Amino acid sequence: MFKFFRKIRQKLLSEGLSAGQVGKTSQYLKYAIGEIFLVVIGILIALSINNWNEQRKQTKARQLFTESMLLELKKDSTFLVDIIDELDESIAILQDLKHRINNPMATLDTIDHILKYEYNPGFVNAVDLNKNTFSTLSTSSQIALFKNTDADHIQTYYQLVLNMENFQEDQLNFYRDTFSKFLEKVPSADNMVEYPLLDPGKLKDQIWNGVDMQAARLQFGGITTLQNHIFITFLRMDKELLEANQKLIHHLKGNFP
Secondary structure (H helix, E strand, O other): OHHHHHHHHHHHHHHOOOHHHHHHHHHHHHHHHHHHHHHHHHHHHHHHHHHHHHHHHHHHHHHHHHHHHHHHHHHHHHHHHHHHHHHHHHHHHHHHHHHHHOOOOOOHHHHHHHHHHHOOOOOOOOOOOOOHHHHHHHHOOHHHHOOHHHHHHHHHHHHHHHHHHHHHHHHHHHHHHHHHHHHOOOOHHHHOOOOOOOOOOHHHHHHHHOOOHHHHHHHHHHHHHHHHHHHHHHHHHHHHHHHHHHHHHHHHHHHOO
16 A cells, blocks of 8 residues: 555656646545545455354354254253152152061061062163263364353253263162172062063072072162162252253253243
8 A cells, every 4th residue: 555655656756746737646646545445444344244144153053052952951851850750769669668677567577578579679770861962062162152151051060960970870880789799699680570580489489498588688688778878869969960950951041042
């Protein structure tokens, strides 16, 4: 631009400008300045349009991620409600067994009958919630599409999910190891609702004839105590997850209708 004006000045000096020429040159300068102004305005408009398009793309991407996340959160909500109900039922069954065993009228035969025909050593699985959308956001760094406060809400929730999933899996591994040792001496696995191998009868009674019932009763007390503890712990954690799940759903709906 400076080179352009310098050429005009040199031309004016070399030609010995007259008053009329000065007037024409003044008009030319105004025209040139106007052209430059239009070019600058055009550049600014182009930049504004480009920024608007980029913001529109980001808004669209954020909406798609939000919709996908909400869909997963709602599925998790249904899953958590179901597993909480299952845990409540399992805890109630164990509490009923405890009341029966501690009834003043109970005998060793009461415990033995529960062990042989009623006790179901089945268990619930650790929670495994949907994290696909969050994983994509994290690995692609597209979590930056969200405002800092929104990103914090999302990251805090999924960190809670990961922590609880890992904890529950560790607890289940411990239970499986303990339960395997229990089954080496006590054939209560035959009471599994999903696949009972033997119906009550002569053959089942013969299998139990070789069991050390005194040891079995003691192990039964230990395994049910552990089972009840894990059920109650999982129930508390799953309720906490459900509450956090509902809060994030509410937050996302409120910020991204």
